[in-house]
Amino acid sequence: xxxxxxxxxxxxxxxxxxxxxxxxxxxxxxxxxxxxxxxxxxxxxxxxxxxxxxxxxxxxxxxxxxxxxxxxxxxxxxxxxxxxxxxxxxxxxxxxxxxxxxxxxxxxxxxxxxxxxxxxxxxxxxxxxxxxxxxxxxxxxxxxxxxxxxxxxxxxxxxxxxxxxxxxxxxxxxxxxxxxxxxxxxxxxxxxxxxxxxxxxxxxxxxxxxxxxxxxxxxxxxxxxxxxxxxxxxxxxxxxxxxxxxxxxxxxxxxxxxxxxxxxxx
Numbered sequence: 001x002x003x004x005x006x007x008x009x010x011x012x013x014x015x016x017x018x019x020x021x022x023x024x025x026x027x028x029x030x031x032x033x034x035x036x037x038x039x040x041x042x043x044x045x046x047x048x049x050x051x052x053x054x055x056x057x058x059x060x061x062x063x064x065x066x067x068x069x070x071x072x073x074x075x076x077x078x079x080x081x082x083x084x085x086x087x088x089x090x091x092x093x094x095x096x097x098x099x100x101x102x103x104x105x106x107x108x109x110x111x112x113x114x115x116x117x118x119x120x121x122x123x124x125x126x127x128x129x130x131x132x133x134x135x136x137x138x139x140x141x142x143x144x145x146x147x148x149x150x151x152x153x154x155x156x157x158x159x160x161x162x163x164x165x166x167x168x169x170x171x172x173x174x175x176x177x178x179x180x181x182x183x184x185x186x187x188x189x190x191x192x193x194x195x196x197x198x199x200x201x202x203x204x205x206x207x208x209x210x211x212x213x214x215x216x217x218x219x220x221x222x223x224x225x226x227x228x229x230x231x232x233x234x235x236x237x238x239x240x241x242x243x244x245x246x247x248x249x250x251x252x253x254x255x256x257x258x259x260x261x262x263x264x265x266x
Contacts, residue, residue, distance in 0.1 A: 025054050025064040027096060033073050033084055034100045044074065044082040071097055093181060098188045102195070108242065111195055114185050115238045121182045122166065123231035125173035130218045130226035137172045141215050144168050148211060152204050163190065165211055169230075197241030207237060 032038045044050065044065070051061040065082055068074045072089040074082050092098055101110045129137070144165035151157035166186060170179040189195045210233035217225035 021056050022060050022064045022067070025056060025061065026067045027100075028054075029064065029068055030071070030073065030096050031100045031104065033068075034090075034097065035104050038084050040084050040086045042084050043080075044084070046081075073097070093184045095184070095188065098184065099191070102188055102192045105192075105194060108194060111189065111192070111238075114189055115234060118182060118185050118189075119231045119234040121178045122170070122234060123227040125170055125175055125178055125182070126214055126218065126230035127223040127227035128173045128175060129169055130221055130223040132174075133172055133218060138215075138219060140168050140172065141165065141218065145208070145211050145215055148208055152208065158204065159190070162207070162211075169214075194243065195241070197238075197243055200240055203237075203240060206240070207233075210237065 029038075029044075038044070045053075047058055047061060051058045054061065056064075065074065065076065068082075069076055070091075071094045072085060072091045074084055076082050090097055092101065102114075105111055129141075144161060147161035148158060148165065151161050163186070167183065170182055173179065210229065213229040214226060214233065217229050
């Protein structure tokens with residue numbers, strides 16, 4: 001690990017359009033940090049050369065660095081400079097940081113971790129809904145499940161119905177903190193082509209059956225069964241979609257991606 005300031009030319013190969021200004025500066029620096037091109041303990045280049053390289057004023061650069069500090073990626077010390085912090089300090093729920101992590105997740109390790117966290121949060125919320133829900137709450141989930149069945153051959157509509165189901169369950173749970181975290185993770189994940197993964201031909205009916213099991217457990221007021229059904233659904237559906245050449249377990253590709261038109265987001 002080095003604590004010396006790195007030359008601008010080594011960090012950033014191209015000058016960005018001035019019109020993008022601070023947003024582009026922040027996005028580029030976030031990506032350089034999360035990908036390890038600027039490592040923990042490194043100092044960012046001096047303000048003058050860095051602002052000149054990006055084609056922005058020092059004021060814009062200072063605001064951009066302030067945004068990085070708010071995201072937990074760097075710490076600014078008077079007389080020392082701007083130093084990159086360890087990943088444990090990063091706000092990984094920040095949309096820019098989370099998107100950079102997912103977009104550069106070549107090994108799918110971040111998406112594996114995201115799946116573990118999602119499964120824990122959403123299974124807990126499913127269990128809570130099974131214990132306490134109104135007839136209208138149950139009807140809301142049943143309607144979302146019906147929409148999934150009716151859109152089984154329309155990829156975009158099916159994905160949207162899938163999202164509606166999960167969001168409805170999160171909202172019904174009444175756990176605002178878990179809902180907020182899970183929605184952040186889910187929203188960013190479904191925007192990733194890596195998270196969409198492969199497209200086995202039986203993905204849609206399996207996904208519908210898994211959601212039906214969640215609804216059945218909730219209808220029966222069976223908290224343990226609802227938790228298990230949600231936990232299994234999130235993990236199994238990810239393994240079903242996970243790109244085979246990145247899989248932690250040896251398994252053949254399920255099918256040719258062109259064999260089925262509809263693919264669940266979940």
